[in-house]
Amino acid sequence: MATLSPNATSALAPTPTDDDLPRRFSDFATLGEALDYAARGRRGLNFHDPRGTLVHSYLFAELRDDALAMAHRLVAHGIAPGDRVALVAETGPEFAALFFGAVYAGAWPVPLPMPTSFGGKDHYIDQLSVQLASSDPSVLFYPPELAEMAAAAADKCKVEGIDWDDFAARTVSEAPLPEQRHDEICYLQYSSGSTRFPHGVAITHAALLNNLSAHSHGIELQDSDRVVSWLPWYHDMGLVGCLLSPVANQVSTDYLKTEDFARRPLAWLDLISRNQGTTLSYSPTFGYDICARRMSTQMKAKHRFDLARWRVAGNGADMIRPDVMRAFTVAFAADGFDGHAFLPSYGLAEATLAVSIMPPGEGIRVDMVDEHLLSGAEPVAGQRPRQRAIVNCGKAVKDMAIAIRGADDAPLDDGAIGKVWCKGPSVMAGYFRDPESTGACLVDGWLDTGDMGYLKDDYLYIVGRAKDMIIINGKNYWPQDIEWAVEQLPAFKAGDIAAFSITADNGEETPAILVQCRTTDDAERARLQAEIKDRVRAITGMQTIVELVPPRTLPRTSSGKLSRAKARAMYLSGEIQPFAIGA
Template identity: 30%
Template sequence: MPDLLRQPTIASIQRSDIEADPRITTITAALRAVAEYPVNPENSHGVIVLDGRGGAKRLSYPELWSAARTVAAGLRQRGLKAGARVLLLLPTSEEYVVTLCGALLLGTMPCTVAAPTTRSKADEALRYLGYIYDKLDPALILVPEHLQATLQEHPGIDAHRVVTADDVRGEAPLATGALPMIRAEQPLHIQLTSGTTNKPKGVVLTHHNVIQNVQAIARAVDFVPSTDSGLSWLPLYHDMGFIQLLMAIYYQSSMVLMTPTSFLRDPLSWLHNIGRYRVSITAAPTFAYSLCLRKFDPGKLTGLDLGAWRRSFVGAEPVPLGILQQFTDTYRPYGLHDDTIYPSYGMAETVLITSGPTDLSHNPRHVFGFVACDRIDPELLRTQGRAVPSPNDDMSSPRSIEILGMGPPVKGLEIVVQDEQGQVVEDRVVGEICVRGTSLMQGYFQDAEATTLAVRDGYYHTGDRGYLVDGELYVLGRIKELIIVRGRNYQPFDIEAVIEEHEAVRKGYAVVFGVYNAEQGTDDMVAVIETKVAPEERPPMAQQIQQSLQTIFGFRAHEIIFVRHGTIPRTTSGKPQRVLSKEWYEQGKFKA
């Protein structure tokens, strides 16, 4: 095994060499090892930050090691010690990466938070930040210069704690010998849950948790540090974006960071950068693939080469088969492989990934690549809580629904499905998905009640409904979002999919929820739809949707509310927040 701390050049290092080295049990130890003795003697590996305007800044790992120690020196000068919380409101940038690593080297607990981006949502963002501030009691809040005065004037925040990245840069790098010894069981960071309300929980994750999950991701995709590279446009307050960065640092692989706004402004720029930088590993929520389909324009894709793109994680609920098939078919002429798309299931409480597909060649539900689909009878699902394979071959019939396979649990994790009494159920019986293992969180920050409720008998109760088939997981949705109409259970996404079949409704632009009707003893289903349709055209549109619902499900919506785009609350990954939407509805916040 190569000696990572002593060998001057290790250009042929393997993933197993890093994973097996007993000294690299923390991200900070990995940063030191890979920075002082880089895999590539020319230091070609590092982090590249694209500014969205055509500019790129490259930070090699030796440069990151030095710059991070300068930040560690500045933080120590301000009195910060291991365990102190640090909020990072910095955008995707070189200074974010450096500041994050500096905070990690000192043993503090960084927590990345979304900063206010528009005036229209500034008040909402500040209320959110105020809640996080009260919850975590951070020693410092690192902000861009243009936000410093605004946050210093916030009545609930100590102005002296609000500083910029420049304010915490020391005069010289902290000497290696002066850095604290970080242990694997120490907290690495606090990850905020996307949540179903505007009050997220703080997931405490240790270095051991993170490294175990990062290694599981690497095994799932046969990651090779010397040749594989990553790219992410996701916000770094999102676990999918944050862990991709930590994975690159741990394995000393190349990582390209795009700003979220650059992707949203031009989704095809994601694909162009994948081709330009010969990126092999990426991850994105479902809506990113859908957006690239809507924006598809051969005239803007001249010269695009996706041949290096080996794996692309996709996760959200649900992951629709049609979008994955169409995306693969559409971009195959540009070099996209049939096995690039990689559906997976995960959550902040297990760091990132919980399950992912393996070899599907002998799986009877295999569709293409790493995609497997179980076609089940919706009536038996609603009435018996069982996922019975549908005998109907006509996929256009409401007698069959498609549920994508999320694969078996990754190494180090175990998945079981339990009923309401906490008993493990057999294959194809629907229940709550429960997880335990090496990357399971330590708990929610200073919230013993929520932790005890979520983690019982060693298992984290996810709140997701699903079932297992031959060890592979199939996810149905959130338990608390279930709509019960006349004794039958309906998944919101099934109803939303029917609504989105209307030509004037885009996918992902409808949200449904149930409001209990005590007089009738059942849920009233309410639909909120974002649309640009003129007001005079909405009544006939509503009637068409109601007719479709009646035909497919045997009931109509109690109410359909049309709202402008951007009204429905969403998580950091773009998923509609159904529980919060229900709260807004009950508070009368939705206005046509």
């Protein structure tokens, strides 16, 4: 860290929650202007080790100094306005300084994923290569520990690769920096599902700051608030919600690296317990799930945590499961956690981040919906309809409009299920160099989100992804329901199952389920396969193809979500080879 601000590591006291600088809620023309203002105060970013010990406090003023130095280095290196600057998004001051440095230089930073625990070296090189080919950057910056893989991807795409520690050590040559404009592109964000066929979402300064203002308004940001986050900075919720929003709204933030959370999930709750203010912290459903599962009876008896100041426990980025939220509330009620702190939301990178947010304090609210309304099938006479809990994802954020449209794109009435569309100043400019895909989802300023849902009393309920829907004999099935059914069996957990439809030899659509299996006993595998089939048939009434596959086989998106589309393609191509049970 000596290559950044000389005093960046001099004090290990966290940046304060309170500040005399008057709060401004993202009312800036550009992101650079937002950092300029935040740098006038005493707040900043705080980085913690795997056990939650503070190792680096980073004032916004220090971030601005480092970012300006990086901007001058970039200009001296030949980076011009509009050039893409790819950055491996490691949670730390180096990435933050380079990201804002690229912005000050008029370039477009492109956050790219860190390696995950699955897939291995070759998979990561391929993943980086695909997104490098799509974004066509002038340079790729990476942390020294990833030099081998990142350099290999850069070389494969004929992109210059630079160790960011080496770059930070270069002499700063003062030169005029280009003026930023609010209607210019600020950065490229790769949306979820973009691992194989990437879509670089182009976000302007104006769109970003509008959404950040709407987000702070939606969560009713207070002077006593402080953010705690482990979310990755290459995903919109981590980058926009937990890095750019704290800068534009002047909020001190405490970080754990994503990989450290994965190894020790409860370190997240430890950090919240030690928080110096009221806490804002977000997670997809699986983060709450893994924490609740890690709590033993002994831990519950010790009241290990202090979660009473957790004001906003945000939930988004994936389907919200009320059973998980209930389990988390029960697990941590004795530690002061109040279930009303849950704040469901809905958003996507194509809308910068937030589309809808639940009003704070309302918690998880569900709507019980008859399955036949979700599937489009006729109810069976004399049978009590099966119901599914659909989570309320709140109301449209400030300046955003939401509409539900049918198959003919005509607006639907309250309560009718259809495609979710949204329109507002924070909708993307388009997909980078992909006018066909842009035109397919942007129509007269309205964005087709690709999600299915309905509105009721101005509240948005998300049912699932339209593209993932399984349609058998004219009846619609959500893969999440099938996957959830298998997850209830003791041998499996969330993320082990991918459900999708395939075309059988007779030409009919058939549901298929890939299940990651850890047992090596062939008889046990056969028993599990039969149990899965029975379980799914009992809940959905469907006969299914069940294939057991090795652990770490199912593909993920850049943000770590299950990619059903890719799993289906890999299965049909033979790239995923199931266990030969009973052979």
